[in-house]
Amino acid sequence: MEDKGLFGKILAIVPGLAVMIGTLYVLRVYVEPWMKDAVVFGSKGWLVQVLSLNYILLSILTGMFYRNILFGGKIPAWAEEGFRTTRLFIKTGVIMLGSLYTFDKLLKVGGVAITLIVAFVFGTAIFVLWLGKRLGADRSVTATMAAACGVCGVSAAVATAPGVRAKPVDLALSIATILGFGIMTMFVSPFVGKMLSLSDYQFGAWVGTGILNSGQVLATCLAFNPNFAPGTAVAYGEIWNVVRVLCIPFVVFFITAWYWKGEADAEHVSLGSILASKFPIFVLGFIGMTALSSLHIIGAEGSETLHLMRDVMAWVFGIGLVGLGAYIDVREIKAAGGTPLRIGLIAGVSKYVIAMIIILAFIPKEGAF
Amino acid sequence: MKSPMKSPMKSSATTPMKLLLALDDGPGARRAVDEAIRIAREKGATLDALFVIDATWDVFTGHDWLSGCNSRIGFLEYMQGLEEKAAAESARAFLERRGDVPGELLTAPGDVVDVIREHAARGYDLLVLSSPFTRGLEVMRDAVTRLTRDAPCDVLLVRAAPE
Numbered sequence: 305m306e307d308k309g310l311f312g313k314i315l316a317i318v319p320g321l322a323v324m325i326g327t328l329y330v331l332r333v334y335v336e337p338w339m340k341d342a343v344v345f346g347s348k349g350w351l352v353q354v355l356s357l358n359y360i361l362l363s364i365l366t367g368m369f370y371r372n373i374l375f376g377g378k379i380p381a382w383a384e385e386g387f388r389t390t391r392l393f394i395k396t397g398v399i400m401l402g403s404l405y406t407f408d409k410l411l412k413v414g415g416v417a418i419t420l421i422v423a424f425v426f427g428t429a430i431f432v433l434w435l436g437k438r439l440g441a442d443r444s445v446t447a448t449m450a451a452a453c454g455v456c457g458v459s460a461a462v463a464t465a466p467g468v469r470a471k472p473v474d475l476a477l478s479i480a481t482i483l484g485f486g487i488m489t490m491f492v493s494p495f496v497g498k499m500l501s502l503s504d505y506q507f508g509a510w511v512g513t514g515i516l517n518s519g520q521v522l523a524t525c526l527a528f529n530p531n532f533a534p535g536t537a538v539a540y541g542e543i544w545n546v547v548r549v550l551c552i553p554f555v556v557f558f559i560t561a562w563y564w565k566g567e568a569d570a571e572h573v574s575l576g577s578i579l580a581s582k583f584p585i586f587v588l589g590f591i592g593m594t595a596l597s598s599l600h601i602i603g604a605e606g607s608e609t610l611h612l613m614r615d616v617m618a619w620v621f622g623i624g625l626v627g628l629g630a631y632i633d634v635r636e637i638k639a640a641g642g643t644p645l646r647i648g649l650i651a652g653v654s655k656y657v658i659a660m661i662i663i664l665a666f667i668p669k670e671g672a673f
Numbered sequence: 674m675k676s677p678m679k680s681p682m683k684s685s686a687t688t689p690m691k692l693l694l695a696l697d698d699g700p701g702a703r704r705a706v707d708e709a710i711r712i713a714r715e716k717g718a719t720l721d722a723l724f725v726i727d728a729t730w731d732v733f734t735g736h737d738w739l740s741g742c743n744s745r746i747g748f749l750e751y752m753q754g755l756e757e758k759a760a761a762e763s764a765r766a767f768l769e770r771r772g773d774v775p776g777e778l779l780t781a782p783g784d785v786v787d788v789i790r791e792h793a794a795r796g797y798d799l800l801v802l803s804s805p806f807t808r809g810l811e812v813m814r815d816a817v818t819r820l821t822r823d824a825p826c827d828v829l830l831v832r833a834a835p836e
Contacts, residue, residue, distance in 0.1 A: 459739040466751035631735035
């Protein structure tokens with residue numbers, strides 16, 4: 305690969321990034337206001353109220369349209385480097401989300417979040433390990449799906465795959481299954497949440513527990529309520545998300561240890577090395593931002609600074625989600641099948657439904673902040 | 674399977690026919706290799722075999738925004754290792770069967786279909802591949818449709834042997 309130099313690399317980002325920014329601009333400035341006023345089936349704002357369409361879901365859908373229709377299934381070379389900034393945008397957004405909390409607020413819901421997440425993460429992982437055995441699945445497939453269904457979807461599969469010697473075909477099928485299930489729940493959940501009149505707290509807790517992919521938890525919360533403020537769905541959902549993310553190295557360790565226990569040529573697995581290589585460092589940025597907020601360094605609630613910051617956050621997430629959509633290839637999802645699909649559907653649907661039942665039974669409508 | 678072979682045939686007085694065999698690791702791989710070798714022997718053709726190391730895992734998991742750099746790099750290195758191992762196995766299997774048929778063994782990284790198409794455009798008369806073609810992440814895509822849609826030379830698809 306030719307070395308473009310720093311200036312060349314920055315220049316290569318521009319076209320794709322311009323598409324992402326331009327898309328979000330059109331969606332936020334023209335399309336979303338139009339949708340709020342549009343009369344469909346005799347009802348004003350039907351697209352927003354019934355279909356929960358807002359700039360967040362539209363960003364993802366437009367990204368998917370680019371990839372699957374406009375680009376013919378492949379991000380073109382001229383846009384590739386720009387779209388690669390997707391991860392940077394979403395991670396920046398998550399770090400900025402830390403400003404929605406103070407440590408005392410986190411403590412109020414942290415206990416509930418930790419209890420639910422730890423129970424669901426390890427409960428799902430153990431269930432999938434059992435299910436894989438029942439279905440006669442290969443141990444590496446079972447291990448990859450246990451991580452993916454248990455904790456953070458594709459990220460967990462990526463983190464676990466090398467340790468459990470996952471085969472490329474199985475891994476591809478597992479990722480397609482998880483992504484497909486996540487996308488389906490992303491569009492269905494806001495609709496279900498509104499139908500059941502869930503509060504922002506209940507909705508954030510439900511999708512934070514029940515949806516497999518962390519990116520989709522954020523998008524789903526924002527589809528339910530696109531506002532960035534304390535007490536909104538995204539503020540609660542992100543607490544669940546962060547707890548989940550922190551679980552990744554432990555789940556990877558647990559599943560890798562399970563895998564090697566059943567192999568003849570067992571390898572030594574160390575929690576320390578897994579923590580060092582799999583710990584998602586951006587979470588420290590999130591915690592740092594919460595520290596700044598707790599110390600009132602970034603302004604009090606209602607201040608101009610916070611208002612500006614939340615507006616920037618909306619743009620940062622929106623741009624990232626256009627890119628995220630462009631990485632979703634419908635053909636690849638349609639190719640999902642075999643044992644990973646069976647495991648994914650059984651575990652995913654069970655987790656989603658049981659999480660809903662637990663939330664309705666034990667989580668009050670009123671949030672802690 | 675025989676009739677499409679007539680158009681790309683070149684007379685023995687002119688340049689020898691050039692075949693390109695796209696190697697894969699699916700159920701039809703062995704049959705495609707055998708068929709390509711048979712044609713090459715029959716026509717006195719040169720047979721180049723191409724194994725594409727799939728380098729699209731980064732894009733395939735591009736929607737994974739959460740993984741840290743270490744985790745992601747570890748994953749991509751692991752996949753690269755598996756791809757190289759598959760390339761070595763495929764090469765060994767091909768060389769064992771090729772015998773005295775002249776030609777080269779080529780290995781190139783990239784998007785499987787793009788790389789095959791790019792090589793096929795380098796003066797080959799016939800591209801031979803198995804159908805379905807399941808090299809790397811093409812197991813999730815449709816390489817055959819993409820390749821035959823705008824192939825730069827004639828294409829021979831070899832089905833997997835019936836079970």
